[in-house]
Amino acid sequence: MLKIEGVHTFYGQIEALKGVDLHIGKGEIVTLIGANGAGKSTLLMTVFGNPKCRKGRIVYEGQDITGVPAHEIVRLGIAQSPEGRRIFPRMTVYENLQMGALPTDGSTFEADIREVFDLFPRLEERRNQRGGTLSGGEQQMLAIGRAMMSKPRLLLLDEPSLGLAPLVVRQIFEIIKKINEKGVTVFLVEQNAFHALKLAHRGYVMVNGSITLTGTGRELLANPEIRAAYLEGGH
């Protein structure tokens, strides 16, 4: 579904991605784990064309989307829930969700928002509340719900567990699973390697801008190197 081929991205002179190859199949949950500053978020942002990759290609459903502006990529059926949630704090929950529906023609709005409210009953309870007054977990739900409003076939999630309590993290991951079961392909970028690998069909490990390991979620969970680096000790 999405193929990333030999992508190099630079911030000025600094090479943040050193030739990344990665592919995501239809209906999969694929996770990308790695330490802080490994380049995970940069990869997600590169898919959306900001920053642009200097070398390499990004192909989505057979179409080369390297260099396509971000707002058009969304219309192709890729949605992103950006790092740090980035909801609109002064708008209500309902208005935030409306914003997410902008790329659609609006004819299915009722059904779409129903679907999001079914996924996140919490959001329905709080639909008149301002985004900025929600708790961190609710904001994350709102960010994912907002991304879902554009009816994506591929959902990119950048650290949905960031700054959330363990119980809430579990909730969020369960919802991601539900979203995937509805037929949406999910690409999950995470530092919380344990949860991410447990959920994902396949995983990639990124170190210093390159993919060093790949395998199914279970394989990676069992891998002693991964256990040492990401699962024990630090976490």
Next chain:
Amino acid sequence: MSEIRIKTDAPEASFRDVAKDALLTAVVALVLAVPFIGLKSDSVGIALALQTRWAEMFAIVGAVVAGRVLISLFRLRRVQPRTPQPQKRAGAKELAAAWGGKHIVLIGVAGFAFAAALPFMPFSSRYTIDIGTTFLIYVMLGWGLNIVVGLAGLLDLGYVAFYAVGAYSYALLSTELGWSFWVCLPLAGLFAAMFGVILGFPVLRLRGDYLAIVTLGFGEIIRVVLTNWVEFSKGPNGISGIPRPSFFGFSFAREAESTTFHELFGIAYSSQHRIVFLYFLILALAGLTNWFTLRMRKLPTGRAWEALREDEIACRSLGINPTNVKLSAFALGAMFAGFAGSFFSTRQGFVSPESFTFMESAIILAIVVLGGMGSQMGVVLAAFALVILPEWFRDFQQYRMLLFGVAMVLIMVLKPTGVMGSREPTIRLHKKDQGSAAEAQPETAR
């Protein structure tokens, strides 16, 4: 027992602090006051003589100490009653917010009705209507700029440039080509919108301070061009003899070749008719601006403006094209300035570059910022404060800028988001429903 002692002890301790503080103040004030006030050198003949002014000095030191004590006591009072007061205040604030949210439509309609009835009030004279017209011009400009600054969050310091474009469009088209006001009005809006896009393109990538500086420069460029391009705009002499508007083709003259306004309605001629007509014209234009903005906020483009102000990255991740959104904000904001500009030139009958200085931009921006960015009602209140109050207090004219400054500082300290700075949702859903937006009840007027 001990609890009670603590309660009574606390203020005593703080009063001791106040006394200590006052004593320290007295010493410092005295040290400073002796050379500054107590001793004065006077020239007696060719020599300098030292004079003493002990009485004045002690009076001033006394005043300083008294002031210091007052400040300390005020602080003490604010600190002491810890539990009950903040709750009460929050409650009152919430109440006010809820009340404002519910009745803001009512207030708006009442305000509009009052504005419409103003010319027929017994107390209104030509002077009142004239001030009212000026006030409404600024309200309209404030609402127009509110689109750019308040909704889209693009700080524009050169808004007056579009006002100038509108004014000169009408002035030139009417004097050179003899086109009527009603043809020129939409054209002026169109020209101004075009200039909005011209300004918009180069500044698309700029934000905050950088954007402000470029727009400031743009405003100046327009003014300087109008001043120096004499063949085009008659330079600093300005354009005079701009035709007055007609009542859809019926002029307000006492006598004319065609039917005049008073003949049309079979009433006696009065010079007041045109003034009142102009007043209603700007009222209608301002009303149009407000209605347009309120509608716009509920449409995707308007919502995208607000979203862009809040978070540009999030906007892009949601498939919003920031280029189009910014350009539309610039163009539409400029369009209303263009309308206001052509109204301005038909009202004055004369335009010159002097009417479009940076000061005007600053006042319009101050109206938007003081009122609370994005708040329609706030713009009206701020325009009242900045346009009508100086008119009432003409006796204090010299202090006007001083008071503006003080007002700005106070607003920034007390209410940094402006007088009416909280954003109203464009839509409220009622609790009990089948979760459909069909029942969504629109409820706004900001």
